[in-house]
Amino acid sequence: MMLLRALLAFLALPGVVAGVLPLLIVGGDFRPGRAAAAGAVLLAAGLFLLLWCVRDFYALGKGTLAPWDPPGRLVVAGLYRFVRNPMYVAVLVLIAGWALVFGSLPLGVYFVLLAVGFHLRVVLAEEPWLRRKHGAQWEEYSREVPRWLPRLRPAGSRGAVKRGPFP
Numbered sequence: 001m002m003l004l005r006a007l008l009a010f011l012a013l014p015g016v017v018a019g020v021l022p023l024l025i026v027g028g029d030f031r032p033g034r035a036a037a038a039g040a041v042l043l044a045a046g047l048f049l050l051l052w053c054v055r056d057f058y059a060l061g062k063g064t065l066a067p068w069d070p071p072g073r074l075v076v077a078g079l080y081r082f083v084r085n086p087m088y089v090a091v092l093v094l095i096a097g098w099a100l101v102f103g104s105l106p107l108g109v110y111f112v113l114l115a116v117g118f119h120l121r122v123v124l125a126e127e128p129w130l131r132r133k134h135g136a137q138w139e140e141y142s143r144e145v146p147r148w149l150p151r152l153r154p155a156g157s158r159g160a161v162k163r164g165p166f167p
Helices: 002-012 014-026 036-059 086-102 105-144
Strands: none
Touching (some): 014 105, 036 086, 086 105
C-alpha cells in the first residue's frame, strides 16, 4: 500500500512539476536548442537524484514525498547528508535540463519562479513543521547540513558531527 502511495505521489508532484508542466510551457515546440546535449545530461542527473530521494523517503523515512503523507522519520541519510533539500534541487536540475534541451526562455523563467516558490515553502512551512516534529534532532541536522548548496563531505563524516542523527 505504501509503495502505491509513493508512486502516486511521485507521479502527482514531480511528475507534473518537472514533466508535464515543462512540456506544456514549451507548447509543442520540441526543437532541440544549442545546449540540448548539456540539457540531456542535466535531465538524467536530475531524474537519478530525484529517484534516489524518493527511495530514501520510502525506505528510510517510511513515507512519501507528498505533504499529505510525509515520512514518519527524519531522513538524514543518502543525499540528505549533503544538502537538506535534495529533492527540490533535483527537480530544479530537471527544469534546467528541459530549459537547455529546448533552448526555452519561458522554461528559464519557470525555473526561477519554482526556485523562489520552493524556498518560500521550505522556510515558511516545512522547516517550522520539521522543527516542531523532530525537535533537537532537526536542530542539529539543520546546523550541520546546508539548505540548498550541497556540502562536499557528507554530514557525520570524519568527525564532522560528534553525536546526533547521522548514521
